Amino acid sequence: MTAEISAAGEPALSRTFSARDYDLAATLNSGQAFRWRYDHDVWEGVIGCHWARLRPAPSAIVVEVAHPPGDWRWLTEYLQLDVDLDLVLRTFPDDLSMRAAVAACRGLRLLRQEPWECLASFILSSTKQILQIRQIIASLCECYGEPVLVPIGVAPVCGFPTAARLANVIESDLRACKMGFRAPYLRATARRIAAGEPDLESLRHFPLEAARAALMDLPGVGRKIADCVLLFAYGFQGAFPVDVWVMKALRQLYFPRRRISLKRLHEFAATHFGPNAGYAQQYLFHYMRVQRPSLAKLQP
DNA sequence: GCCCAGGTGAAGC
DNA sequence: GCTTCACATGGG
Numbered sequence: 001m002t003a004e005i006s007a008a009g010e011p012a013l014s015r016t017f018s019a020r021d022y023d024l025a026a027t028l029n030s031g032q033a034f035r036w037r038y039d040h041d042v043w044e045g046v047i048g049c050h051w052a053r054l055r056p057a058p059s060a061i062v063v064e065v066a067h068p069p070g071d072w073r074w075l076t077e078y079l080q081l082d083v084d085l086d087l088v089l090r091t092f093p094d095d096l097s098m099r100a101a102v103a104a105c106r107g108l109r110l111l112r113q114e115p116w117e118c119l120a121s122f123i124l125s126s127t128k129q130i131l132q133i134r135q136i137i138a139s140l141c142e143c144y145g146e147p148v149l150v151p152i153g154v155a156p157v158c159g160f161p162t163a164a165r166l167a168n169v170i171e172s173d174l175r176a177c178k179m180g181f182r183a184p185y186l187r188a189t190a191r192r193i194a195a196g197e198p199d200l201e202s203l204r205h206f207p208l209e210a211a212r213a214a215l216m217d218l219p220g221v222g223r224k225i226a227d228c229v230l231l232f233a234y235g236f237q238g239a240f241p242v243d244v245w246v247m248k249a250l251r252q253l254y255f256p257r258r259r260i261s262l263k264r265l266h267e268f269a270a271t272h273f274g275p276n277a278g279y280a281q282q283y284l285f286h287y288m289r290v291q292r293p294s295l296a297k298l299q300p
Numbered sequence: 301g302c303c304c305a306g307g308t309g310a311a312g313c
Numbered sequence: 314g315c316t317t318c319a320c321a322t323g324g325g
Contacts, residue, residue, distance in 0.1 A: 031306055126307035132323060133306080180321025185308080222308050243306035261315085285306075 012053065012064040012151035017076070021085045023107025024056045030286045032111050032232050034121050034134045035141070035160070046141075047078045048114055049159050051150045066149040080112050091274045097253035098273075098280060101287035108286055110279055111232060115200040116193060117160040118233035119215070122225040123186050124179050132178075139177040144169060163193035185220025192218055208238045223266075231278040240269040240281045249284040 028036040028043050036045040043054040052075065053064040063075060076082065085107070092098045124140075125133050137160075144165050145158030166174070167190040174183035193200060198214045206214065208230065215226035223242075230239035242250070242265055250265050251258075254272075273280040 122306075123308095125305095127305050127320090128307095128322080129305045129324070131305095135323090175321085178322065181308095181319085182321080220308065224307060228306070241306070244304090245306065289306090 010067065010151060012066060012154075013068055014062060014064045015072070016057065016060050016062050017072075017079075017081055018059065019061045019079070019081055020059045021107050022056075022061060022079075022081075022109060023105070024054060024061060026105055026108040026286060026290075027079075027111065028054075030108060030282060031130045031289070032282070033113060034130070034137045044154075046148055046157055046159055048074055049146075049148050050074060051148050051154070051157060064151070066151045066154075077112050080109055083109065085109065088276045088279050091276045092280050092283075093272055093274060097249075098283070101280075101283040101291075104291040105283050105286045108283060110235070110282055112235055113233045114160075115203070115229065115233040116163050119189070119193070119200070119218075119221070119225075119229045120160070120163075120166070120186060122228045123189060123220045124182050125225070125228075126182060126220075136177055136179050140166075140174075140179070143173075143177060163190045166190035167194040182220065188219040189221065204234055208236050211236065212239070231281070235278075237276050237278040238270070240266065240273070240277050241285075242266065242269070242281075243285070245285050245288045246281060249288045253284075 024043060025038070028045070029038070033045075036043045041055060045052060045054075050069065051066045055062040055064075061079070061081075065075075069075075089102055089106075092102065121133070121137055124136050128136070141158045141160055144161035146161075147156055148159050150157060166186060169187065171183045171187055174187060179186065192198075198217075203211045203214060211234065212223075212226050212230060215221050215229055216223065221229075225241075227239040227241040230236040231241060240246075242262060247262070247265065250268070251260060254268065260268075269277060269281070
């Protein structure tokens with residue numbers, strides 16, 4: 001590995017993956033992951049310690065990497081290329097709202113991200129616009145991440161900083177990355193994770209509620225951020241993050257002109273959206289944010 | 301200037 | 314239990 005990393009400056013290697021019904025733009029731009037940059041029909045980003053460039057093609061995704069990987073599981077797992085979207089969409093409730101969301105966003109996928117990066121990213125997400133979350137994380141990676149190998153002609157880029165690294169950054173230095181009041185939360189949680197309390201890998205094998213409780217015990221992590229990590233990093237489909245957009249979606253689409261508490265919305269979501277509720281949530285989120293921005297402004 | 305952004309935690313009833 | 318508020322920062 002070290003030998004490969006040191007052998008910088010080679011041309012990118014390309015491989016095409018079959019991917020039917022995969023909307024790369026919607027997926028990489030739907031507020032799940034924050035490290036992708038779009039330029040001339042191409043997405044550039046970092047997955048773990050791998051630089052990657054993704055380009056949509058008919059029923060496929062063309063992937064460029066900086067060095068030959070031993071295997072491609074880090075990529076196929078991240079993009080969830082083995083998921084049959086039809087099977088997922090078929091489990092959605094057959095109501096007008098979900099039909100509209102699917103019609104508008106078909107091809108939107110859930111990624112499967114590395115837990116620490118996902119957790120830290122969403123700690124930084126609170127009351128921030130997606131554009132600003134990207135900027136904070138870019139700054140954090142540039143300051144405290146390890147450089148990854150890139151091909152000739154590509155600007156240097158870093159991986160996401162480890163919990164151990166961020167645990168040793170003082171709060172004022174974190175604030176220099178423009179994360180504001182989130183800095184002490186990120187630092188305190190980084191220290192907990194670096195100490196293995198909890199061990200993020202072991203959460204994979206926990207029941208949903210136990211994993212959620214372990215995450216919510218961390219500083220700066222409440223129900224919403226915990227659910228984002230449960231869904232985007234571990235794939236728990238019972239996790240249904242309710243942020244301001246999803247709250248508007250649920251209230252307007254399912255409970256118009258009624259007062260309904262967040263608790264009731266969670267109870268509704270847990271029974272109404274079926275075995276792939278997490279997927280349904282992402283469709284509602286993206287639908288509201290991208291397709292119905294004018295409606296989203298009405299009656300919060 | 302104003303309001304809002306993929307919220308959380310603490311303090312008040 | 315529920316409601317209100319402070320918390321940084323930047324975009325529209």
